[in-house]
Amino acid sequence: MYDWNRVEARSWTGRSIALVDETLRDGLQSPSAIDPPIEVKLRILHAMADLGVDIASVGLPAAGARTQRDANALATEIARQRLPLRASAAARTVASDVEAVVEISQRAGIPVDCYAFLGSSPIRLYVESWSSGWLVERVRAAGEAARKGNLAFCLVLEDTTRTRPEALHELFSVAVDAGAVRICLCDTVGHADVRGTRALVEFARSTLVEIGAPHVQLDWHGHNDRGLALGNALAAVRAGVDGVHGCAGGFGERTGNVPMEHLVAQLAELRIRAAVPKPVIAAYARTALTAIDSSHAAHTQRQNTEPLVPLSFRVNGDAVDLAVRPSRTLLEVLRYDLDLVGTKQGCDQGECGACTVLVDGEPVLSCLTLAASTAGHDVTTVESLSGAPKLDPLLDAFDHHGAGQCGFCTSGMLVAAKGLLAHTPRPSRREIQHAISGNLCRCTGYGPIVDAIEAASLAPMDPAPVLPLPGAGPMPAALPPHASRSK
Ligand code: FES
Ligand code: FES
Incomplete structure (x- = not known):
């Protein structure tokens, strides 16, 4: 041959x-x-x-x-x-x-x-x-x-x-x-x-x-x-x-x-x-x-001696009922129990903001938030941005402005921006910078990220709210002590 x-x-x-x-x-x-x-x-x-x-x-x-x-x-x-x-x-x-x-x-x-x-x-x-x-x-x-x-x-x-x-x-x-x-x-x-x-x-x-x-x-x-x-x-x-x-x-x-x-x-x-x-x-x-692999067993093994506690909450509008270890973080539950891997596990200690999700519309660091503390609350992850009836304008804007490079920070940035725009539909650039100040971009891409969030804020308003509405289900009397994202 x-x-x-x-x-x-x-x-x-x-x-x-x-x-x-x-x-x-x-x-x-x-x-x-x-x-x-x-x-x-x-x-x-x-x-x-x-x-x-x-x-x-x-x-x-x-x-x-x-x-x-x-x-x-x-x-x-x-x-x-x-x-x-x-x-x-x-x-x-x-x-x-x-x-x-x-x-x-x-x-x-x-x-x-x-x-x-x-x-x-x-x-x-x-x-x-x-x-x-x-x-x-x-x-x-x-x-x-x-x-x-x-x-x-x-x-x-x-x-x-x-x-x-x-x-x-x-x-x-x-x-x-x-x-x-x-x-x-x-x-x-x-x-x-x-x-x-x-x-x-x-x-x-x-x-x-x-x-x-x-x-x-x-x-x-x-x-x-x-x-x-x-x-x-x-x-x-x-x-x-x-x-x-x-x-x-x-x-x-x-x-x-x-x-x-x-x-x-x-x-x-x-x-x-x-x-x-x-x-x-x-x-x-x-x-x-x-x-x-995201299903790696180490995350469950280190907690397997703790008794399980029930957890009922809503994730992206859906009711979820689980049994979790008391020390399990919200990040672990989202990624490893619910397979919502869009939420990134970055530093795992509150430094990078890659794990940002919304709890009742407020950004929190899911790596520092115990899952059990979210019982009865509404959790919103980056997956909600791609939901029906259409893509969130933030996704188009990030794409158009080249606001994501390696992608490490992107889901945290998107969720932080989502939380901002829900409360402040037309934010100033300073307000945008403040909203993402707890999110680290290692590719130093803050300029296009701010541009993208500003552009999304100017997009036609979506008549269907993406965030869960208050009163959509039973709420506890007091909010849990979530890990604040603000620095
Ligand atoms: S993973 Fe870095 S702040 Fe949570
Ligand atoms: S795009 Fe790489 S860390 Fe932000």
Whole structure:
């Protein structure tokens, strides 16, 4: 048999392609994934090492105290167990985020590669009102902070697949001057096809040669919005990147990332990396997917000695009767008992606002609210925005204004906005900013979010109220002590 697939592959002999596993960062940002407890993350980390992953992301330490604690524990595990992989951590291109990575590296006593990200496409500059000069300053500041902390600096250019060549040329030059050892090319919204991927990688490679930095390595990080993530990753490898990113099962932001299992199998098939035994690949997938599945049993096991108490309340207008443990949070009941996974589990300790829902029309943090305290009340989640008779104007407005990027904050933002507009149909921009002040957007997308909420407020009013009306059922005499969202 003659195999045309191998004609080009022969010329790849000797090339080394690094596997960069983003399961513990990007993968956990999938709308249908939970952020598992640290002992589960440690099992995933060991499975990565068994699989032959070269670089494992330990998270975005600046996202909150819990993320920082987990990132520290993961890096420490790599050091203590001498796992055969490098740690990396994500940071925005701001000094404080990079310093959070420095702290992880120093505490664990191992190098942690700093993947500092920045949006670079014209659409991002437009919606954020950023100038190209401001981007340059941010790259310099992040590189300087990494250099001071003795970190390997990798510049991650979000939405590279829609960024102009002259902008890339400038940012590459600044990054190299700032000490970058890697540049990560991102297909952030799954826009690219195979031709575009190849053209971009070839341009990036030749630009690095032109500016005298052929030693700087290139990564590829692609999403699956058009179902092309794996094909694009392989095209990037063919075109000359040094590392490719993937996540277990393809779970990742929005529609997902490149499935790491497929990447491992395909690179072995192409004889670029050694074959990994199928049971090892299966064990990796089983470990990770069990952990990030929304029905993961850990959330019920830790409470299973408590007696059950009855809970009757309304969720998005429907009467719900359950038996719950007294310590079970509203977030856990919504996500794991009622399968309403639109409410995100972010920090799990009241810092990020991703878990915001409405109780009797008021925003609360469901991660800090005991489910039992909502007995007799009306709970409204993000799922209510897509209900009959038509989509809520907020959804259209967020879409039109590009108000969601990775999606981590989006459902909390939408619900906070829904609560605001129910009480204040025509809010000022200041009132909008106040209403979302407890919601953290790690992609720094506040400008378009405020624009979107303002635009939704100007949309024709929906005659059918989405929020449950007071008096729709029996109410207790006093409101429960919900966790207030206001800061
Ligand atoms: S999950 Fe972050 S505030 Fe609740
Ligand atoms: S955190 Fe990514 S869109 Fe807000």
